[in-house]
Amino acid sequence: MDDAGEPPIPSLADVRATLDDKRRELLERIARFGASDPAETSNLNFGKRIGDGTTYAVERMTGAYQARTLYETVTEIERALERLDQGSYGRCASCGEVIPAGRMAALPWAELCVPCGSRGGARGAGSA
Ligand SMILES: [Zn+2]
Numbered sequence: 001m002d003d004a005g006e007p008p009i010p011s012l013a014d015v016r017a018t019l020d021d022k023r024r025e026l027l028e029r030i031a032r033f034g035a036s037d038p039a040e041t042s043n044l045n046f047g048k049r050i051g052d053g054t055t056y057a058v059e060r061m062t063g064a065y066q067a068r069t070l071y072e073t074v075t076e077i078e079r080a081l082e083r084l085d086q087g088s089y090g091r092c093a094s095c096g097e098v099i100p101a102g103r104m105a106a107l108p109w110a111e112l113c114v115p116c117g118s119r120g121g122a123r124g125a126g127s128a
Pocket of ligand 1: 092093094095096097112113114115116117
């Protein structure tokens, strides 16, 4: 192991395996929430179970929220796999610059470089 400087650039086959593994892992977690279909998570029916199911509904909502968040990551991973096929993997989807290897190592499905990610991200407001 040498820990000097830049992380090694993984081969595309390694990247694909990493993305596949991560995608499978997330899908398993989503399945455990019982909501593999994002349409179902947005159509939760609380009325049906009022009375006996309030706690259940809250748990279900939390699970659905987490499942939806996980599902967004799955979608990002699937887009990254598409970019692998198209040969545009590792380039910023916004400005087209090569995304630094360190960022790709931390977030293998990143589709924006750091400047574009922080500029365009509504949720990252305030941190520079
Ligand atoms: Zn960019």
